[in-house]
Amino acid sequence: MCDDKNKDLTILCRCEDITLEEIREYINQGVTDLEQLKRLLRVGMGPCQGRTCTPLLVNEIAKATGRPVKDIPLTVFRQPTTAVKLGVLAGGINHE
């Protein structure tokens, strides 16, 4: 838990090291669209694909906009489900 002095160090997106404060700054500027937050801040673009940060982000957006959590559209979850090495994916295919 961060103390008050270091409140800007509350990491919300662990993969991309994005803090709660950075996210609130964007939300305060009017960026309350999860798709836009993702693209401008890289939240949810890391290896965990937003498994940790997306619910937290949705809560932040809901709080800021007064919209119910269920009405906040989620971003697209993209394959692969888990990070896979290129070498593994290439395995079995003959190189010319």
Place this chain on the structure above:
Amino acid sequence: MNKTAEYVIIGGGVIGCSIAYNLAKKGAKNIVLIEKKYLTSGATGRCGAGVRMQFGTETNCLLAKKSIEMFENLEEELGYQGSIEFKQGGYLLLAYTEKMVEQFHKNLGVQHKLGIPSSWVTPEEAKEIVPHLNIQGLLGATFCGKDGHCNPFKTTDAYAKAAERLGVEIMTYTEVIKLLARDGRITGVETDKGTIEAPVVVLCAGSYSRDLAATLGIDLPLTPERHQILVTEPVEMMQGPMVMSFYHGLYCQQVPHGSFVMGLGDPNEPKEYNYNGTWQFLHEMAAKVTFLLPPLANLRVVRQWAGLYDLTPDRQQILGSIPGFEGLHLAAGFSGHGFMIAPMTGKLMAEHILGEETSLPISMFDFSRFARGELYVEPSVV
């Protein structure tokens, strides 16, 4: 929400936002930009975002050269608070056949005439530029150190914010249903939120421009073609340039964030609106890239996605007016290289729309070239 505007721009990608900014900068008032979803939700946000001057036609070389000069100062020009993450690590274009070698030398001739600092490099020199490159079968390459990569989301955001500061209204999550015209001139657009009357409409909605033009009976020769991309986990910087092989149809770049972004073209793709990713792509991409750049085999793929090229028969954009509909302008058909020429395209389109002389000629990109049978083929596109 029925309203009026002076200019309606359809499409919130980098082209639309660049046109909006350039129009507003020239003093145009009452501009509305309409985007179906969120900014960059179409081709811009799905592109590989490479930026290169190494093209095969003089006009694309010039458009790209001027655009790169603009990218270099874009943050200052647009007063952007963040970074557009412009990295000029160069582009290394690989040649694997005699025919490619010949074409690349031809391209270099065009490029050098225009002052583009590209050069021919031997396989050994290519390996000096990218030490982890497998040069098996490589006949040579061309390299231009001024080419590079830029963050497409940030670049579009920078244009959009600058445009808004100049008074442009940006309407996201608003879909244009059809274009409206009367007596041979454009009168506005009908959206899912009402009608916007306007004497000037600029269509820059990527592949969707075709469907919108069709609402006026205009047949745009645009076909959507799916292209897939993947991104790896970020690692220490190890690759300066974008590595591109027309032979393998692929490109691979390490972005400033540390991730590798790579994609493949497949000419056999069905020409339809398809945003689904496939496992075949993952396998093919992985096989080709680990052959070309073997150490990448250890990198993990984090995400893959698909986007659409808006392809024209000659792989060249269509810029200018549409005959028969006064006030209707088009900037579409970028065939996979729209992002990198967006700064200059926005400027040229603003000049054209305002009836000024354009800083570079754009007549070769006009819509009527297809009817005249004057195709203007760009040889250097993946």
